[in-house]
Amino acid sequence: MKGKLLIVEDEQDLLKLLQITFEKHGYRVFPAREPASGLALARQMKPDLILLDIMLPQMDGLEFCRIIRQETKAPILFLTAKVSEVDRILGLKIGGDDYITKPFSMGELVARVEAHLRRAALAAHPEDGAVGDAEGIAIDLEKREVRVRGKAKNLTPREFDLLKLLLDAEGKILSREAILEKLWGAERMADINARTVDQHVARLRRKLKPEGGRIMTVTKSGYRVRR
Secondary structure: OOEEEEEEEOOOOHHHHHHHHHOOOOOOEEEOOOOHHHHHHHHOOOOEEEEEEOOOOOHHHHHHHHHHOOOHHHHHHHEEEEHHHHHHHHHHOOOOOOEEOOOOOOOHHHHHHHHHHHHHHHOOOOOOEEEEEOOOEEEOOOOOOEEEEEEEEEEHHHHHHHHHHHHHHHOOOOOOOHHHHHHHHHHHHOOHHHHHHHHHHHHHHOOOOOOOHHHEEEEOEEEEOOO
């Protein structure tokens, strides 16, 4: 089995098609048509990745993401016909990792899911398990844990990777393009604009308070961590 997927989608035909497709690719799939059952499955089954429609009954996908992001670090991919920049930014702010716009190619969706799971798996098993410290920010590479002044912080896999990337740069400036390539992959750079990086950095700063301000914006250049 490749992994466990939770799919929350209220269109029954699409949900069934997604379930069949991913089961054929070796995944264990937990389908849900309503947010309440989706939340229950997320808490019970601990999926490795969540595919989440935004337009859901009772509770939209953004609110679902906001709730479940407090309980899991699994990648969350939005399935949506809403493609405005405001929608994308909001989804990323509250913990989403990626968007795929309806109608979409099943082949592309499977490839996106595999890419996210591959990166999450690589991040979960780093070669170096040492604990790093950067003036109040302690990062345990083996346990994938971050502490700020001794207090644990709940970061998503991408936020953890972003922090590690910035710390590894040892105070050097990283351009938005370099961050995009490292964290999303060169194949995705054409689909993602620099604002995506800005939103992830902003969210990381908030989570790292009171040390988040040490992630500095370098005008027209990118970001660096002040030691």
